[in-house]
Amino acid sequence: xxxxxxxxxxxxxxxxxxxxxxxxxxxxxxxxxxxxxxxxxxxxxxxxxxxxxxxxxxxxxxxxxxxxxxxxxxxxxxxxxxxxxxxxxxxxxxxxxxxxxxxxxxxxxxxxxxxxxxxxxxxxxxxxxxxxxxxxxxxxxxxxxxxxxxxxxxxxxxxxxxxxxxxxxxxxxxxxxxxxxxxxxxxxxxxxxxxxxxxxxxxxxxxxxxxxxxxxxxxxxxxxxxxxxxxxxxxxxxxxxxxxxxxxxxxxxxxxxxxxxxxxxxxxxxxxxxxxxxxxxxxxxxxxxxxxxxxxxxxxxxxxxxxxxxxxxxxxxxxxxxxxxxxxxxxxxxxxxxxxxxxxxxxxxxxxxxxxxxxxxxxxxxxxxxxxxxxxxxxxxxxxxxxxxxxxxxxxxxxxx
Amino acid sequence: xxxxxxxxxxxxxxxxxxxxxxxxxxxxxxxxxxxxxxxxxxxxxxxxxxxxxxxxxxxxxxxxxxxxxx
Ligand code: SF4
Numbered sequence: 001x002x003x004x005x006x007x008x009x010x011x012x013x014x015x016x017x018x019x020x021x022x023x024x025x026x027x028x029x030x031x032x033x034x035x036x037x038x039x040x041x042x043x044x045x046x047x048x049x050x051x052x053x054x055x056x057x058x059x060x061x062x063x064x065x066x067x068x069x070x071x072x073x074x075x076x077x078x079x080x081x082x083x084x085x086x087x088x089x090x091x092x093x094x095x096x097x098x099x100x101x102x103x104x105x106x107x108x109x110x111x112x113x114x115x116x117x118x119x120x121x122x123x124x125x126x127x128x129x130x131x132x133x134x135x136x137x138x139x140x141x142x143x144x145x146x147x148x149x150x151x152x153x154x155x156x157x158x159x160x161x162x163x164x165x166x167x168x169x170x171x172x173x174x175x176x177x178x179x180x181x182x183x184x185x186x187x188x189x190x191x192x193x194x195x196x197x198x199x200x201x202x203x204x205x206x207x208x209x210x211x212x213x214x215x216x217x218x219x220x221x222x223x224x225x226x227x228x229x230x231x232x233x234x235x236x237x238x239x240x241x242x243x244x245x246x247x248x249x250x251x252x253x254x255x256x257x258x259x260x261x262x263x264x265x266x267x268x269x270x271x272x273x274x275x276x277x278x279x280x281x282x283x284x285x286x287x288x289x290x291x292x293x294x295x296x297x298x299x300x301x302x303x304x305x306x307x308x309x310x311x312x313x314x315x316x317x318x319x320x321x322x323x324x325x326x327x328x329x330x331x332x333x334x335x336x337x338x339x340x341x342x343x344x345x346x347x348x349x350x351x352x353x354x355x356x357x358x359x360x361x362x363x364x365x366x367x368x369x370x371x372x373x374x375x376x377x378x379x380x381x382x383x384x385x386x387x388x389x390x391x392x393x394x395x396x397x398x399x400x401x
Numbered sequence: 402x403x404x405x406x407x408x409x410x411x412x413x414x415x416x417x418x419x420x421x422x423x424x425x426x427x428x429x430x431x432x433x434x435x436x437x438x439x440x441x442x443x444x445x446x447x448x449x450x451x452x453x454x455x456x457x458x459x460x461x462x463x464x465x466x467x468x469x470x471x
Contacts, residue, residue: 061459108413108432113422336455346414346457354419 006033008049009040011075011286011309013385020382020392021252021281022326023313027051031314036298039309043078047307048300053318053338055298056310060343065289065308067345069094072288073307076386090222090229093237093345100344103230106220107348110159110213116351119155123359126154131367140374143395147364148247149239152356156238159352160231161205161212170197171239178240178389198228198235234349241284242353244383244391246360249277251380251395253361254373256328263330264365273330274357279337280328282313283390287341312338313390374398403440403464404449408433410460420455421448434460 012024022028027049030037035052050056059065069087072094087094092103109115134146141147149171157167176182176190202214202224209215213234217227253260263273287310291302302308316337317325323334340347347353365371373380374396381393404424406417413432417425424441425434441449453461 061457104412105431109428109430110432111415112413112427112429112432113415113418114427114429336451340414342457344412344458346412346416348413351415351419 006030007038007040010042011385013076015382015385018378020377020380021248021255021328023282023285023311023317024385027311027314028317031311031318034298035318036300041073041078041307042076043080045073045307047073047309048297048302049309049311050297051311051314051318052298053315053321056312056315056338057342059289059297059308059310060287060338060341060345062295062343063097064292064295066096066292067094067100067289068096071290071305071307075286075288075309088225088229090226090231091233092230093233097344103222103226104344104348106217106222107213107230107234110216111348111351113351116355119159119352120355120359122158123151123155123356124363126151127360127363131363135367138399139401140396140398143250143397144243144247144392145394147360148250148395149243151246151360152242152353153239155352155356156235156349159213159238160234161210161214162201162235166197166201170194170235173197174236174239178236178387181384181387194232195228198231199224202227202231237347238349238352240389242356244283244389245277245281245353245357247395248281248283248391249357249361250364250371250397251373251377251392252277252281252328253365254371254397255377259328259330260365263362264369267362269330270358270362272332272335273361274354275335275337276328276330276332277357277361278339279316279322279332279335281390282316282337282339284339284341284388285313285385285390286311312341368397368399370400371397372399402446402449404436405439405462405464406434406436407460407462410458412458412460414457416455416457417452417461420452421445424449425452 008030012026016025031051035055037049039047039049041047069084072084090103092100130147130150134141153171173190173194177187205215206218209218214231263269289308291304291306293304295302319325340350380395383391383393411433415427417434418427423445424438426437428435453463
């Protein structure tokens with residue numbers, strides 16, 4: 001064991017109390033020992049945990065590491081010899097080339113910087129509507145349901161072409177398979193219901209194409225099943241991640257009043273502030289890869305077939321990459337976080353997420369100059385570490401009317 | 402400094418456009434990067450270098466002007 005003084009045996013399941021924004025202490029500790037640690041999966045299979053920025057980035061850029069679903073191992077649950085099935089058609093996040101490109105390519109032109117910037121006005125309008133509603137119903141609101149969830153939900157649904165009246169029930173389904181607390185049975189039910197819904201939606205778009213991404217895609221050689229898979233990935237990613245960034249981000253700003261004041265007085269800071277919140281919060285915490293051949297990483301040999309857990313939130317707090325990494329500094333100059341990943345799978349919707357956040361945070365602060373938590377910070381309910389995307393369950397806020 | 406983009410590798414992340422919008426854009430049809438100014442003015446070189454570093458697909462190459470790019 002001399003060579004690896006620090007083996008991580010289980011994924012930490014909790015954050016330190018009072019530090020809801022910091023990665024679990026065990027992970028920060030692991031990185032302090034070494035950017036790569038041996039990891040023991042439940043059931044005893046050996047693997048690796050990578051916590052350092054440079055190594056996470058290099059693995060993400062390396063095609064010798066696979067994203068295929070059927071090669072993955074659950075980091076915290078022992079499924080014995082049960083193997084995950086390959087990703088269903090269209091769910092390209094869990095595929096390698098060339099399958100991955102088949103699905104990502106037709107989408108790339110739909111999420112360009114230019115196109116997403118054109119949506120700014122629409123985001124402003126939706127944001128203003130929700131702030132109006134909050135103001136009318138308040139003071140006091142749950143920022144998650146009043147603000148953080150609906151804005152990205154409406155945007156991704158409009159882009160994809162999910163009819164307005166279907167949004168509510170649909171979002172509940174997606175919620176239940178993202179929150180990390182749903183029973184296996186309910187999870188399967190929600191997943192099936194979503195699949196059924198999307199199958200109907202794809203059929204409807206094929207019959208009556210409208211002006212949206214899903215309708216556009218019916219014009220390609222993609223099958224209905226493939227379109228359903230693509231829609232699922234885009235919706236799940238578009239709904240949950242930005243919503244959690246908005247709510248957890250507001251929580252973080254309220255806990256850092258001098259940073260909040262800086263953003264409030266200097267709207268030009270918004271671009272940089274969004275990048276810093278992305279780095280600091282890293283709501284998409286971990287991703288997995290499987291080595292397809294023996295690969296040297298950080299002086300260790302990762303053997304073919306070994307699973308690697310990539311800890312984004314620890315990498316984004318790597319002191320060798322970022323000065324004072326545990327400090328939220330909206331004026332930070334050392335950019336280049338991994339919150340959207342790296343390599344061929346780097347988030348397709350990142351420019352949409354940026355536009356939403358750049359509009360929403362300043363608008364919220366502008367509308368409610370006295371915005372504050374309505375409960376003590378320790379009482380804000382956080383998602384468990386088992387959720388794929390970290391965040392708050394609800395964020396009670398209030399203000400002076 | 403001369404910039405080229407390998408459109409085969411490009412995954413359309415838009416990081417280059419975000420970082421050095423004077424120099425890069427994306428094609429409407431497929432989101433692939435295009436170089437607006439293959440020989441960028443001096444004041445954009447810092448952001449161009451940053452774009453090279455941030456590109457998730459290592460699709461952007463820099464070379465001295467006049468050098469053939471392989
Ligand atoms: S940063 Fe790289 S991958 Fe992204 S659009 Fe530009 S060239 Fe393509």
